[in-house]
Amino acid sequence: xxxxxKEIRELMADLEKxxxxxVNIQEGDFALHLSKNENITSPVIAPVAATSATPVATxxxxxxxxxxxxxxxxSVSGEEIKAPMVGTVYLKPKPDMPDFxxxxxxxEAGETVAIIEAMKLMTDIKSDVTGTIAQxxxxxxxxxxxxxxxxxxxxx
Numbered sequence: 787x788x789x790x791x792k793e794i795r796e797l798m799a800d801l802e803k804x805x806x807x808x809v810n811i812q813e814g815d816f817a818l819h820l821s822k823n824e825n826i827t828s829p830v831i832a833p834v835a836a837t838s839a840t841p842v843a844t845x846x847x848x849x850x851x852x853x854x855x856x857x858x859x860x861s862v863s864g865e866e867i868k869a870p871m872v873g874t875v876y877l878k879p880k881p882d883m884p885d886f887x888x889x890x891x892x893x894e895a896g897e898t899v900a901i902i903e904a905m906k907l908m909t910d911i912k913s914d915v916t917g918t919i920a921q922x923x924x925x926x927x928x929x930x931x932x933x934x935x936x937x938x939x940x941x942x
Contacts, residue, residue: 794818802905822871822905865915866923866935873904875911875936877926885926891919893939900936917941 801809801820808821869875877885877900886899893899893913900911921938924930 822907864917864920864938864940867899867911867913867937867939869902869930869932869934869936870911871902871904871909872932873902873909873930875924875926875928875930876901876903877922877924885922887919887922887937889919889922893917893919893937902930911936913937913939915939915941 797809797818798820801822806822809819811818877887879886879898879901887893893916895913895916897913898910899913902909902911917939919937920940923935923937930936
């Protein structure tokens with residue numbers, strides 16, 4: 787299966803407009819991976835040997851910024867709420883409203899604590915744990931990478 791550039795562009799446009807987050811096509815020596823979750827500006831087309839069983843790595847490499855944030859939060863123990871995607875984080879439901887959560891606030895599992903905008907799509911970020919906000923590790927409207935810690939929660 788070989789797609790021409792026009793067909794690839796059409797797939798990219800369909801992905802942008804649709805609710806799917808990721809498309810992965812692989813047949814023979816042809817592979818195409820399109821994702822809204824990663825910071826990819828063009829389609830990834832990689833030849834794959836028919837006898838090879840080695841998967842193509844798509845996991846982002848942590849940046850030094852992530853490492854420095856982790857060392858800052860080392861003084862307080864707890865669970866981290868991390869960004870599930872690359873995008874702009876909003877700590878307020880609307881610009882004229884107060885933050886979802888501040889240090890010292892109680893949070894319930896499943897409660898929305900932030901919103902991340904990626905490719906004009908708003909995604910609620912929910913807490914996986916019940917506890918108290920120990921630290922807010924990002925600023926409102928900061929661009930975050932995948933897996934970047936947003937909050938540190940001390941579990942009740």
